Amino acid sequence: MEYHWSLDDLRSCKNKLWQFYYESSSEEDKAYIRTIIDAASDIISDLSSNSEIPSLSYDQRLGTIEKELVDYSSYYDIIENFIIILDPFERQLNKIENIFKNVIGPHDSYAVVTGATLTNYQAFNIVKKFYSRFDGTLFPTFMGAFDSRSTSVRFVDKISGYNEADSFYFDLVKRYFIQVVKTKDPNKAFSLIHEYGHVLSYILNPKAYLLQKECMYDEVAAVFPELLAYYLNPGNFDELHVDFEKYASLISVYNYANSLALHTAYVDIWKDNRRRANKRFFRMVKKELGEKVEDVDEGLDTYINSCGQYIIAYLVAIELLNVYRKDKNKALEIYRNIIMVPYNQNVHEYIKSELELGSHLEEETALMIDGFEKKLTKVGAFHV
Known part of the structure; x- marks a missing residue:
């Protein structure tokens, strides 16, 4: 096809x-x-x-920073807590990362070790297999989208930024589009599972896609199915390969969080400046953080949307995964409710009522990393 x-x-x-x-x-x-x-x-x-x-002009840039600090200030504490919980694992994460630098070199895929490849046809079969077992109430919606994949999905040489895939949806004409970077890597299946999570949410709750003000939770619809797929392994991939994908997902969000750590200081300075982003705000940033910001006027970055979304979605997905292990139906009910929250209602409040973000992050991270280290030790990876 x-x-x-x-x-x-x-x-x-x-x-x-x-x-x-x-x-x-x-x-x-x-x-x-x-x-x-x-x-x-x-x-x-x-x-x-x-x-x-x-x-942007100077005044436009001030306005943009002002808006971003207002929009994102409530999420910085969540991101900072994520870093605090994961910091004790930094030594183990670095240890594993050094192994993979030696084993796979500049590549980002464990497939260079296993030699595993995956055709597009095989990838789509895995995606269908996963969603057929994921949630029976969502499966008909998934199949409606899946059946039009030949004219809704394309494989491209590259996508802007560091993305391996992305998707979008046009309500009323009811068309979705997915693009995925061309590869024979088995990770392609997980990328498609991720994007079809988005597609499900677009189709079921299209106004939220465009009008939901709390965009920081947009990635939950896709990250939970992707994370669950790592644990269910619908493609029956090599266990170490799947563990590598789990690890890669964790290290990505950890790096995202560390890259946003400086933003907390921006928020504190902004609050001290009566929640105003003006010339005085810039002077305060230069005075307090000048040695950390090469050029504050040009380099000041208060945009956390893209990275922040993945961090928060990962936190939500970890909590859902913990619930899933104990009560699959309850976890899926919460997931469905999250993606169906009307655009004019508070997603954050609903999630807070069902999940305590970060409460199982340490436990789940320890399980994943310790298990991965044992498997790597067993195959002699630490002696490479």
Whole structure:
């Protein structure tokens, strides 16, 4: 089966949306359709080779920083707590990382050791197998999307940033699109499981995709199925290979968290400055953190959305995994409720009512790392 979609498909969706817009007599509906159209325009622009990031004036940059600090300030404590819990494992994490530097060199895949490969056909079979066992109530929705994979999924040479895959959805025209980096690596199956988690949430709760203000929980829909797939191993991959993927997932979010650690200081300074991002705020940052910021005017980064989403989603997924081991149905019920929270309701409050983020992170991390170390010791990896 061939898998392909192009920018023309996105433009076609956008044209249909404009048609819906002009045919609608409801101002509320028009506003929503326009939101979808604007999102489509951004996606098309991002995927176009000639897209450029517009430069911001000094005042615009201040406004952006102000908004980001307001939007993200409540999440810094969660991220800081994540670092505090994982810091005691740093020695073990570094030890394992050094092993893989010796064993797999510059590669990011354990497949260079096992020689394992996976065709697209095999990857999709694994994805279908996983979701058939994941949640019976969600499976029909998954299959509806899965059946259109030939015109909704494409494999590309690269994706912007460090992403291995991404996805998006156009409500009303009911089209989803996934792109995955071309590879024969078995990790391709896990990437697809991740993206189809997003697709499920897009289809079942499309307005939340565009209108939910608490975007920090957007990745939960995808990270929990991916993490669960590592433990269920629907592809029957080599155990060490799957453990490596678990480890790689953990180290990624740990590195994300450490990269955001400096942001906590920004928030403290912002609060001391009466929650204002202005010239005085910049001067305070330079004075207190100048030796850590090469060029505060240009280098100050208060954007935590992308990295922060993965950290928070990982925390939620770990708690769901802990519940899953004891009560599968309860875990899946919480997961469904999370992805179905209406866009105008508080996702964070619902999650807090069901899960205590970070309460099992130490336990789950110890289980994973200790088990991985034992397996690596057994195969003599520490003597490489």
